[in-house]
Amino acid sequence: MTDLSNKLRPTNLDNFVGQSHIISKDKALYKLIKQKDIPHLFFYGKPGTGKTTLAKIIAKEINTDYYYFNATSIKVEDLRKVFERYKNALIKPLIFIDEVHRLSKNQQEVLLPIMENYDATIIGASTENPFFTLTNAIRSRSFLYEFKAFTKEEMQKILCIALNDVDANITQEAKEHLIHSSSGDARAMLTLLNFAYKVSKDIDITLVKELRENVIGDGVSSSDTHYDLASAMIKSIRGSNVDAALYYMSRLINAGESVDFITRRLVIFASEDIGNANPHAFNLSVNTMTACNKIGYPESRIMLAQCIIYLTSSPKSNSAYKAINKALQDIKDGELLNIPKHLDSQHIGYLYPHDFGGYVKQEYLEKDLKFYESKNIGYEKTLNDWLKKIKHKDS
Numbered sequence: 001m002t003d004l005s006n007k008l009r010p011t012n013l014d015n016f017v018g019q020s021h022i023i024s025k026d027k028a029l030y031k032l033i034k035q036k037d038i039p040h041l042f043f044y045g046k047p048g049t050g051k052t053t054l055a056k057i058i059a060k061e062i063n064t065d066y067y068y069f070n071a072t073s074i075k076v077e078d079l080r081k082v083f084e085r086y087k088n089a090l091i092k093p094l095i096f097i098d099e100v101h102r103l104s105k106n107q108q109e110v111l112l113p114i115m116e117n118y119d120a121t122i123i124g125a126s127t128e129n130p131f132f133t134l135t136n137a138i139r140s141r142s143f144l145y146e147f148k149a150f151t152k153e154e155m156q157k158i159l160c161i162a163l164n165d166v167d168a169n170i171t172q173e174a175k176e177h178l179i180h181s182s183s184g185d186a187r188a189m190l191t192l193l194n195f196a197y198k199v200s201k202d203i204d205i206t207l208v209k210e211l212r213e214n215v216i217g218d219g220v221s222s223s224d225t226h227y228d229l230a231s232a233m234i235k236s237i238r239g240s241n242v243d244a245a246l247y248y249m250s251r252l253i254n255a256g257e258s259v260d261f262i263t264r265r266l267v268i269f270a271s272e273d274i275g276n277a278n279p280h281a282f283n284l285s286v287n288t289m290t291a292c293n294k295i296g297y298p299e300s301r302i303m304l305a306q307c308i309i310y311l312t313s314s315p316k317s318n319s320a321y322k323a324i325n326k327a328l329q330d331i332k333d334g335e336l337l338n339i340p341k342h343l344d345s346q347h348i349g350y351l352y353p354h355d356f357g358g359y360v361k362q363e364y365l366e367k368d369l370k371f372y373e374s375k376n377i378g379y380e381k382t383l384n385d386w387l388k389k390i391k392h393k394d395s
Contacts, residue, residue, distance in 0.1 A: 043146075051125035182216060276319070335369070
């Protein structure tokens, strides 16, 4: 049996599974592809979610030549050779660049004139959000789309298509493990099916677990998605219920969840839900993540328990979370203020607070904006007191 992930790769939009939030018939991108007039695109998201597949489908839909490059090994001269080949051609090629977040600034600069003049269509893909690695010039000439992990229903649909192409006897338990252990990664699921079939046409739970005992990536258990368990764990920590938090975390551990997945969520929680009410919670969670990733199971369970008890018992505040969300939303809504002259890089008229005992009143925004509202909980109260003293408003 040939590689199923390649053999079953859809070749048109109608057979493309998933990513309905960007590629269903009522979406703008779908309409642009059908009109054969697409912008430069950058796709990012988990592995095996259809980024490369969609790029190939787009090339076929717009009836153009397709070139694949990987940013880890790409050479500027190779790009230039392709661009030169189509310099006076009637058709313009589609250049697909994988791992696009690894493009150097020099490589991005080579792309700029090509993108500006549409001498080629550029599509990039990455498992990481390339927003912070792509230059402003690249981003202004393109659109970024996030690819989400396949849902259970979408994975079932893909598996059903695959099994119609494979002469195999497979148990329901084996099907469930194929889906659950692949964490929304269709390529990983088809790879497991592919090699299970090479061992035997009769595929049962024992065979698939022998090949892949635990989940990949963020993982799932056989009966509950990791998202549900993780959600229950976080809500229990937020609700200050130690036993419930420990229980759901234990369920995750027992299901084979990676320490990386668990600790990442604890670090996020420490900042989002505790914040400056107890800033030590962030330090402890980061240290827990570092230690657990170095040590691994089974010992990591002890550190995870220590951390989760501390987080659950800490005072809670989401002031920082709400403040940054409000600030970002205002900016997205067009609140783009001019920087006061004394604050720009010329420093003209700037009053240096250290020359005034640590604080001096001056304009920092050309209009009053309010993002941060302290909950006055735990250490936040101390920070409020400090601000009042710094600004000579001690009461």
